[in-house]
Amino acid sequence: MTHPRHDLFEDVAVRLDSVSLRYDTSEDILSDIDLVLKPGSFSFLTGASGAGKTSLLKLLYLALKPSRGEVSLFGRPTSNLTRDQLSALRRRVGVVFQEFRLLEHLSAYENVALPLRVLGRRESDYRADVEELLAWVGLGQRLHAKPPTLSGGEQQRVAIARAVVTQPDILIADEPTGNVDPEMGTRLMRLFLELNKRRQTTVIIATHDLGLVRQVEAPVYRLTNRLLVQDVEFGGQAARRRTDPGLGG
Amino acid sequence: MSRVKETPLLPVEDVREAALFFVVGALCFLAALAALSAKSTYGAAKSWTAEVQGELTVSLPAADRRGADDAAKIIRQIDGVRDVRVFSKDEIDALLEPNFGNRGLPDSLPLPQLVAVKADPAAPDMGPTIARKLTEAGIASAVDEHADWAGDVRRVLAIARMTAMIAVALLVSTAVAVIAFATHAALLARRDIVDVLHLAGARDRFIAGLFERRFWVLGLRAGSVGALMALGAAAIMIFTVQAHGGRSGLLPELSLDFFDLVILVITPVIAGFAARLAARITVIRALKGVM
Numbered sequence: 001m002t003h004p005r006h007d008l009f010e011d012v013a014v015r016l017d018s019v020s021l022r023y024d025t026s027e028d029i030l031s032d033i034d035l036v037l038k039p040g041s042f043s044f045l046t047g048a049s050g051a052g053k054t055s056l057l058k059l060l061y062l063a064l065k066p067s068r069g070e071v072s073l074f075g076r077p078t079s080n081l082t083r084d085q086l087s088a089l090r091r092r093v094g095v096v097f098q099e100f101r102l103l104e105h106l107s108a109y110e111n112v113a114l115p116l117r118v119l120g121r122r123e124s125d126y127r128a129d130v131e132e133l134l135a136w137v138g139l140g141q142r143l144h145a146k147p148p149t150l151s152g153g154e155q156q157r158v159a160i161a162r163a164v165v166t167q168p169d170i171l172i173a174d175e176p177t178g179n180v181d182p183e184m185g186t187r188l189m190r191l192f193l194e195l196n197k198r199r200q201t202t203v204i205i206a207t208h209d210l211g212l213v214r215q216v217e218a219p220v221y222r223l224t225n226r227l228l229v230q231d232v233e234f235g236g237q238a239a240r241r242r243t244d245p246g247l248g249g
Numbered sequence: 250m251s252r253v254k255e256t257p258l259l260p261v262e263d264v265r266e267a268a269l270f271f272v273v274g275a276l277c278f279l280a281a282l283a284a285l286s287a288k289s290t291y292g293a294a295k296s297w298t299a300e301v302q303g304e305l306t307v308s309l310p311a312a313d314r315r316g317a318d319d320a321a322k323i324i325r326q327i328d329g330v331r332d333v334r335v336f337s338k339d340e341i342d343a344l345l346e347p348n349f350g351n352r353g354l355p356d357s358l359p360l361p362q363l364v365a366v367k368a369d370p371a372a373p374d375m376g377p378t379i380a381r382k383l384t385e386a387g388i389a390s391a392v393d394e395h396a397d398w399a400g401d402v403r404r405v406l407a408i409a410r411m412t413a414m415i416a417v418a419l420l421v422s423t424a425v426a427v428i429a430f431a432t433h434a435a436l437l438a439r440r441d442i443v444d445v446l447h448l449a450g451a452r453d454r455f456i457a458g459l460f461e462r463r464f465w466v467l468g469l470r471a472g473s474v475g476a477l478m479a480l481g482a483a484a485i486m487i488f489t490v491q492a493h494g495g496r497s498g499l500l501p502e503l504s505l506d507f508f509d510l511v512i513l514v515i516t517p518v519i520a521g522f523a524a525r526l527a528a529r530i531t532v533i534r535a536l537k538g539v540m
C-alpha cells in the first residue's frame with residue numbers, strides 16, 4: 001500500500017492565521033484564532049457546548065470558509081485553491097462527525113468503504129483491508145448490518161473506521177465518545193492514540209469530556225468567549241514528554 | 250464481478266422516480282408523435298409536389314368532343330408536352346360524382362370538355378403557353394396548373410411541420426426542466442449523502458455522475474416506453490386509415506419507413522441525454538454553493 005506521509009516541506013499539518021468565523025448572523029462565533037498543529041501531533045479541543053468546537057473543526061476539514069483569516073493544510077493556504085484542489089486536500093483528512101453521518105442504505109462494510117469508492121479504488125483491492133479494519137474496531141461480525149440496526153457505540157465505531165480507512169494524514173474527530181459509555185470511550189481513545197503512534201497521523205479530538213482528556217498526555221486547546229487558548233493544566237509539559245520535542249505549538 | 254453487487258451510493262427512491270418516469274415517458278410519447286407527424290408532413294409535401302409537377306388540366310367550356318380532340322392535337326405539338334389525353338364522359342361523371350351522386354349526369358347539363366396534360370416539369374410557363382396557342386386557334390379554354398394548388402398545400406404542410414417541430418422542441422425542453430426540478434429535489438433529499446461524499450474528497454463531477462447515471466437510465470427507460478407507445482399509436486392510425494380504403498386525402502404517405510423508426514429509436518437516447526445534462530448542470534450548480 002502506497003503511503004505518502006507528509007513530504008519534507010510540510011512541517012505544519014494545520015495552520016490557522018487570525019481566523020474569524022461568523023454565520024449569517026451578526027456576531028463572530030470564532031474570533032482571531034491562531035493555531036498550529038504539527039504533523040504527527042495529538043491534541044484535544046475542548047469548550048462548553050456551543051463554544052464553537054464543531055465550527056472550528058469544520059474550518060479544518062474544509063467544510064466552511066473563514067470569514068476572515070487563512071486556513072492552511074500541509075503548508076498550503078486554502079483560500080485560493082480550485083474546487084478540485086480542495087477535494088484533493090480533503091482526501092488527506094479523515095473526519096468523525098459528531099452525528100456520525102453514516103449512509104443508512106449502506107451496510108457497515110459499505111459505509112467504511114465509501115471513501116475508497118470516492119477514490120475510485122476497486123472493491124476487490126480493498127475488501128480485505130476494510131474487513132480487517134472493521135474487525136479492529138470490534139465489528140468483524142457486523143459487516144453487513146445497516147446503521148439503523150447498530151447501537152450508538154457501534155455506529156460510532158463504523159464512523160471512526162470510515163474516517164481512517166484511507167489512512168489520512170489528519171484525523172479530525174468531533175465528540176467521538178459522546179454517545180458511548182466511559183469504558184467504550186477509553187477503548188476508542190486508545191484506538192486514536194494507536195493511529196497517531198503507528199501512522200504518525202495528526203489527530204485532533206473535540207470533546208467536552210474532561211475525564212477523557214485526563215487519560216492522555218496531550219495539548220489541550222480550549223474555546224472560550226470566541227477565543228482559543230491552550231490549557232496549561234493538561235497540555236504543556238505532558239504533551240512535550242509524550243511526543244517529539246518539536247511539538248507544543 | 251464483485252463490483253456488480255455494490256449498492257448504489259444514491260438510494261433508489263421509488264415513489265418520486267415512478268412519478269418522474271411517468272412524466273418523462275408521456276413527454277417522450279408526445280415528442281415522438283410530434284416528430285413523426287413533422288416528418289410525415291414533409292414526406293407528404295414532397296410526394297404531392299413530385300406528383301403534380303407538370304400536370305395541367307385544360308377545360309374547354311364551349312367545345313364538343315371533336316373540339317376537344319382538336320385542342321389536344323394543338324397542345325401535343327407544344328414543346329415540353331409529354332402526354333395529352335381527353336377525358337371520357339365516364340371520367341367526367343366520376344369526377345363530379347361527389348357533387349351529383351352516382352346516377353350519372355343529365356345529358357342536358359352543359360359540361361366542359363377536359364383535357365389532361367402531362368408536361369416536362371422543367372418546361373417554363375406551360376400554362377400560359379397552352380392558353381395562348383388555344384386562343385390563337387380560336388378555342389376558348391381555362392388552364393389549371395396543378396402545381397399552383399400544390400403550392401398552397403405545401404405551404405399548409407410547412408406550417409404544420411413547423412408547428413410539430415416547435416412542439417418537439419417545447420416537449421424536450423419541458424422534459425429537461427422537469428428533470429432539473431427532480432434532480433434538485435433529489436439533491437435536497439440526499440443532502441446528507443452529498444455532504445459526506447463531498448467531505449470525503451469527492452470531486453463535483455463524481456457526485457454529479459451519480460445523479461447523471463440515475464437520470465440517464467431513467468430517461469432511456471421512460472423514453473423507450475414513450476417511443477413504443479408512439480409506435481403503437483402510429484400503427485393504430487395507419488391501420489385505421491388503411492382499413493377504411495386508404496383514401497385519406499391529406500395523408501398520402503401513411504406508412505412507417507426507415508426514418509420513422511430512426512425517430513423512434515433516438516427518442517429514448519435524446520431523453521437519456523437530456524436527463525443526464527439536466528442532472529449534471531443542476532448538481533454542479535448546487536455544489537458551487539458549498540465550499
Ligand SMILES: Nc1ncnc2c1ncn2[C@@H]1O[C@H](COP(=O)(O)OP(=O)(O)O)[C@@H](O)[C@H]1O
Pocket residue numbers: 023024025029047048049050051052053054055056
Ligand atoms: N450553521 C449555523 N448557522 C448559524 N449558527 C450556527 C450554525 N452552526 C452553529 N451555529 C452556532 O454557532 C455556535 C457554535 O456552535 P458549535 O460550533 O456547534 O459549538 P460546539 O460544537 O462547541 O457545541 C452556537 O451558538 C451555534 O448555535
Ligand SMILES: [Mg+2]
Pocket residue numbers: 053054055098174
Ligand atoms: Mg459540536
